[in-house]
Amino acid sequence: MAGQVSPEQQQQLLQQVRSEVQAQALQEMFTKISEKCFVKCLSKPGSKLSSSEQKCLAMCMDRYMDTMNVVSQAMVQRGQQQ
Amino acid sequence: MSSWFGGGSSSSSSSDYSSSTSSFDNTGSGFDSGSGFDSSSSNFAASPSYGGGGAAGSQAALRQALEQEQQRAVVQAAIAKLSEMCWDTCVGRPDAKLSSSEQTCISNCAERYLDVSMFIMGRMSKGQGHQH
Numbered sequence: 437m438a439g440q441v442s443p444e445q446q447q448q449l450l451q452q453v454r455s456e457v458q459a460q461a462l463q464e465m466f467t468k469i470s471e472k473c474f475v476k477c478l479s480k481p482g483s484k485l486s487s488s489e490q491k492c493l494a495m496c497m498d499r500y501m502d503t504m505n506v507v508s509q510a511m512v513q514r515g516q517q518q
Numbered sequence: 519m520s521s522w523f524g525g526g527s528s529s530s531s532s533s534d535y536s537s538s539t540s541s542f543d544n545t546g547s548g549f550d551s552g553s554g555f556d557s558s559s560s561n562f563a564a565s566p567s568y569g570g571g572g573a574a575g576s577q578a579a580l581r582q583a584l585e586q587e588q589q590r591a592v593v594q595a596a597i598a599k600l601s602e603m604c605w606d607t608c609v610g611r612p613d614a615k616l617s618s619s620e621q622t623c624i625s626n627c628a629e630r631y632l633d634v635s636m637f638i639m640g641r642m643s644k645g646q647g648h649q650h
Contacts, residue, residue: 441577473612477612
């Protein structure tokens with residue numbers, strides 16, 4: 437491909453890389469949140485998800501994302517200090 | 519700079535999976551530009567070096583843009599890893615919001631982890647990694 441890549445192709449390639457990186461990050465986040473919230477909310481798995489388990493899972497998911505936000509804020513603050 | 523976070527701990531976006539996810543995306547690029555990266559080139563098409571020179575110039579621009587994507591992925595992975603560790607350390611039973619003590623714990627946890635990696639890196643670069 438060296439030298440023969442049109443600007444449109446480059447743009448397309450970059451877009452593709454971006455969306456694949458994003459998709460993978462999303463996939464990993466989904467897996468991680470499922471794992472963490474399963475542990476937090478289903479100490480004794482029953483025959484189906486109870487409503488209290490569902491409530492716990494919903495809050496757990498939101499709090500996990502809050503956690504990610506707090507972490508990234510702390511990282512940026514640190515980045516600015518240096 | 520905090521505007522890069524899409525409102526920080528915004529409770530409005532947290533219940534919407536896709537919108538709060540895209541705020542993490544913004545976070546990544548915010549961190550990039552905070553650490554001195556050229557934020558103008560984050561949009562490849564708008565990059566000034568892009569339209570210029572011939573094949574060589576545009577390939578350099580492409581390489582730069584790809585490196586930036588990689589950098590962003592590294593930052594995202596670090597956020598994911600730290601979030602997991604600090605979640606395990608700091609967060610108890612999920613509630614309607616993070617308590618202020620949980621938030622403080624998470625901030626401290628993330629910052630101390632960065633301190634630890636700087637400390638380890640410093641020792642390793644001095645060639646003292648094997649000493650006590």
